[in-house]
Amino acid sequence: xxxxxxxxxxxxxxxxxxxxxxxxxxxxxxxxxxxxxxxxxxxxxxxxxxxxxxxxxxxxxxxxxxxxxxxxxxxxxxxxxxxxxxxxxxxxxxxxxxxxxxxxxxxxxxxxxxxxxxxxxxxxxxxxxxxxxxxxxxxxxxxxxxxxxxxxxxxxxxxxxxxxxxxxxxxxxxxxxxxxxxxxxxxxxxxxxxxxxxxxxxxxxxxxxxxxxxxxxxxxxxxxxxxxxxxxxxxxxxxxxxxxxxxxxxxxxxxxxxxxxxxxxxxxxxxxxxxxxxxxxxxxxxxxxxxxxxxxxxxxxxxxxxxxxxxxxx
Amino acid sequence: xxxxxxxxxxxxxxxxxxxxxxxxxxxxxxxxxxxxxxxxxxxxxxxxxxxxxxxxxxxxxxxxxxxxxxxxxxxxxxxxxxxxxxxxxxxxxxxxxxxxxxxxxxxxxxxxxxxxxxxxxxxxxxxxxxxxxxxxxxxxxxxxxxxxxxxxxxxxxxxxxxxxxxxxxxxxxxxxxxxxxxxxxxxxxxxxxxxxxxxxxxxxxxxxxxxxxxxxxxxxxxxxxxxxxxxxxxxxxxxxxxxxxxxxxxxxxxxx
Numbered sequence: 001x002x003x004x005x006x007x008x009x010x011x012x013x014x015x016x017x018x019x020x021x022x023x024x025x026x027x028x029x030x031x032x033x034x035x036x037x038x039x040x041x042x043x044x045x046x047x048x049x050x051x052x053x054x055x056x057x058x059x060x061x062x063x064x065x066x067x068x069x070x071x072x073x074x075x076x077x078x079x080x081x082x083x084x085x086x087x088x089x090x091x092x093x094x095x096x097x098x099x100x101x102x103x104x105x106x107x108x109x110x111x112x113x114x115x116x117x118x119x120x121x122x123x124x125x126x127x128x129x130x131x132x133x134x135x136x137x138x139x140x141x142x143x144x145x146x147x148x149x150x151x152x153x154x155x156x157x158x159x160x161x162x163x164x165x166x167x168x169x170x171x172x173x174x175x176x177x178x179x180x181x182x183x184x185x186x187x188x189x190x191x192x193x194x195x196x197x198x199x200x201x202x203x204x205x206x207x208x209x210x211x212x213x214x215x216x217x218x219x220x221x222x223x224x225x226x227x228x229x230x231x232x233x234x235x236x237x238x239x240x241x242x243x244x245x246x247x248x249x250x251x252x253x254x255x256x257x258x259x260x261x262x263x264x265x266x267x268x269x270x271x272x273x274x275x276x277x278x279x280x281x282x283x284x285x286x287x288x289x290x291x292x293x294x295x296x297x298x299x300x301x302x303x304x305x306x307x308x309x310x311x312x313x314x
Numbered sequence: 315x316x317x318x319x320x321x322x323x324x325x326x327x328x329x330x331x332x333x334x335x336x337x338x339x340x341x342x343x344x345x346x347x348x349x350x351x352x353x354x355x356x357x358x359x360x361x362x363x364x365x366x367x368x369x370x371x372x373x374x375x376x377x378x379x380x381x382x383x384x385x386x387x388x389x390x391x392x393x394x395x396x397x398x399x400x401x402x403x404x405x406x407x408x409x410x411x412x413x414x415x416x417x418x419x420x421x422x423x424x425x426x427x428x429x430x431x432x433x434x435x436x437x438x439x440x441x442x443x444x445x446x447x448x449x450x451x452x453x454x455x456x457x458x459x460x461x462x463x464x465x466x467x468x469x470x471x472x473x474x475x476x477x478x479x480x481x482x483x484x485x486x487x488x489x490x491x492x493x494x495x496x497x498x499x500x501x502x503x504x505x506x507x508x509x510x511x512x513x514x515x516x517x518x519x520x521x522x523x524x525x526x527x528x529x530x531x532x533x534x535x536x537x538x539x540x541x542x543x544x545x546x547x548x549x550x551x552x553x554x555x556x557x558x559x560x561x562x563x564x565x566x567x568x569x570x
Contacts, residue, residue, distance in 0.1 A: 012394075
């Protein structure tokens with residue numbers, strides 16, 4: 001064989017390889033290395049062992065960002081499964097205007113997070129915003145939405161004389177507003193995934209269920225839900241991973257730029273961003289990155305391990 | 315049966331209206347008071363023309379880069395046999411498991427060392443390869459029959475000629491998917507350009523819109539007009555290619 005053809009397979013991957021190594025592999029490894037270093041605006045000051053991680057453990061703002069993120073994920077993911085599943089059930093099969101509905105529901109998915117945030121900031125505006133307009137037209141009291149630092153459980157329970165504190169106060173209404181936008185933006189995408197999952201379920205199962213005299217709910221409970229579980233699981237893990245990385249909504253919708261009233265919308269990626277680019281505290285920001293990476297890697301591994309085994313390729 | 319259809323239609327229609335409401339409010343607010351004049355006003359108050367051109371430039375050059383590097387790499391990974399191939403492919407795939415925020419800070423330091431901060435290079439070069447695109451195209455190239463390759467070579471087609479004249483023309487659908495994903499990804503990307511550029515003349519649309527939002531926070535007519543024209547290009551692309559796009563999303567299960 002000529003030398004040319006022996007090295008040419010490598011030449012074909014070379015352009016991609018250079019970019020991957022320079023702008024993915026090296027920064028990723030550097031992130032791990034920097035997490036063990038004292039690296040700030042003055043540059044590299046040597047390695048400091050685990051002290052960035054120790055600092056993380058005692059940093060109340062960091063744990064606040066973790067709990068905000070967990071609230072966010074716990075709010076967005078279940079809603080991002082329930083609503084799209086219902087919509088996919090409604091859209092399944094022959095239906096007039098199916099393509100039309102799919103277009104409408106999918107529209108927010110391709111719209112940029114920044115534009116979506118600008119528009120929803122207006123919708124949620126406490127004075128004269130359309131959302132409060134609707135609430136007042138229905139006889140309710142206007143809310144502060146994105147500017148409300150009080151927890152939603154606190155707000156709901158305080159008329160009853162209860163006053164839950166700390167984590168029991170729940171996510172702030174500001175954070176819940178961000179959850180609403182996030183769910184609205186991802187409904188179309190998850191619906192499309194569920195629709196594909198539903199259409200993969202063979203009709204013979206439904207015919208069998210009918211012969212057994214199963215009702216609507218019984219059919220859903222014993223046929224649709226179990227056979228759809230690979231899709232549900234995929235949506236669950238993928239939305240969790242995506243929700244853990246929320247940034248643009250927080251940055252644009254909750255000023256002073258980002259972080260929201262009393263830091264109640266400061267999520268982990270936003271905190272990481274602040275540390276890295278407002279303070280240029282690269283060492284500490286890298287430790288937070290590694291923490292984030294480990295959480296997401298754990299989720300990815302669960303998805304690979306359990307997802308693939310349970311997928312039905314029928 | 316008939317009433318069940320009606321209930322479905324009603325539920326879907328109500329849901330659809332709720333989904334559309336923010337867009338309707340956006341457009342109606344953008345036309346309040348000044349009418350179309352609001353669009354002119356928003357466009358000229360800050361250099362949105364520059365932001366558009368920057369975004370267009372970054373999106374198209376990134377796309378060209380992705381198409382070239384992905385076709386070449388996918389061709390090698392998918393059709394050739396050589397030592398180290400699978401390890402190299404694993405190296406590529408492993409980078410897909412690490413989300414961008416994790417390596418954002420070191421990337422910035424690296425760009426600073428290269429002297430690329432606040433240049434077009436920083437906006438474009440790191441993104442002219444996309445591992446997911448390589449993956450999609452490789453999967454497709456692997457399905458092409460080997461006999462096709464042998465026949466083409468017998469006819470005097472060179473190795474590169476086979477890629478250019480046979481394999482790529484047989485991959486139009488995958489390439490369309492790659493183009494759509496990458497255009498949407500670059501057009502909407504926000505965190506990266508926010509971090510790696512500072513000067514106004516290098517601002518892309520998303521960053522420009524976010525600054526405009528901070529500066530004009532009470533001027534809702536202008537903000538809604540700016541939001542409308544900044545989502546318009548992708549909206550048109552989506553309406554033109556929606557069938558293919560929705561199918562691509564549902565097949566590959568990938569979100570930007």
